[in-house]
Amino acid sequence: MKINVLTLFPDMFTPLQVSMLGRALEDKKWDLNLVNFRDFTTDVHHHVDDTPYGGGAGMVLQIMPIKKALDSLEKKGKVIITAPQGKTFNQKMAKRWADEEQDLTFICGHYEGFDQRVYEMADEVVSIGDYVLTGGELPTMSMIDATVRLLPGVLGNSASAVEESFSHGLLEYPQYTRPAEFEGMKVPEVLMSGNHGKIAEWRLKEALRNTLLRRPDLLENREFTPEESKLLTEIKLELENKN
Incomplete structure (x- = not known):
């Protein structure tokens, strides 16, 4: 399985590259592609956000750099946005992704969320609980961990995932x-x-x-x-x- 992550903070994903998941990454049981969508901005200051139309507090992530980052991917597979309004992630969802998907792409938000048109590019909007975090990186790491550990050969004992x-x-x-x-x-x-x-x-x-x-x-x-x-x-x- 190849997992793409569109994020403003690729350095946050170090935990996925150590321990069992890290060994599985080295053994090519799965692949992690971190994409900083700030690299796809066109202005001098590399802005990825702007004030919302109609006014309001906070800044909203723009569609343009995210769409360009998505278009740069060779294979996107299922596109997932982490957001509080999404359906709640669970073990059944992790199992479905592990069994059925060859590629997954996560889009991590920040600030006051995405331009609505970004949500329309996603196949699923998923939450890890009824609370708000500063960004989508931690939920994305949780979902990747829960999914990847179900892939064949990732856990040392194949029975472990069945009995958990x-x-x-x-x-x-x-x-x-x-x-x-x-x-x-x-x-x-x-x-x-x-x-x-x-x-x-x-x-x-x-x-x-x-x-x-x-x-x-x-x-x-x-x-x-x-x-x-x-x-x-x-x-x-x-x-x-x-x-």
């Missing part, structure tokens, strides 16, 4: 490692039993428990398997008895 939070619509189950006991805190015995069937059942139950306690909204429209329904009933009884 949200991959099955549930939060992740608790995990433990050595020592088996630390300052009176013990690892659940089932995890050391060697009984893989029981371990799988425990993990599913604890994933359901975590989701019920921390993100019950994720369960509202879920179609439960018979096993999940049984375990969820057990969890609710345990919580009632605990209280």
Whole structure:
């Protein structure tokens, strides 16, 4: 997958070039093309923004340098703008992009947003939450990270992405490692039993428990398997008895 990013601050994208994603970049599992759209301005001072027609506070990013930067790309693929008014990014969206797209192009905003005609050049407008940041770089990095790590060969353990939070619509189950006991805190015995069937059942139950306690909204429209329904009933009884 090739990812293009149109940004005024390409130096901000260093985190994507280290650790697992950095190694995958070196191994050509994906490609990152950072484009400073200020380079496509034509005036002496390289302005990328201007005051809005009709008045108002703040400055608005102009269409011309962004359109020229887009036109310079050999392949754009799906064009994505990060903005608070967009649909909320989630794991399902990351999976769809990883599975279906060969190229992605992100346009990072600043100031009071884009000339409306920039939005019309995008295939999707996406937000990472109901809050406002100073620019689109951090949301873009989050979305790139979530997407690229799902590409084949990027994670060291191919099973990791399958078992993580949200991959099955549930939060992740608790995990433990050595020592088996630390300052009176013990690892659940089932995890050391060697009984893989029981371990799988425990993990599913604890994933359901975590989701019920921390993100019950994720369960509202879920179609439960018979096993999940049984375990969820057990969890609710345990919580009632605990209280």
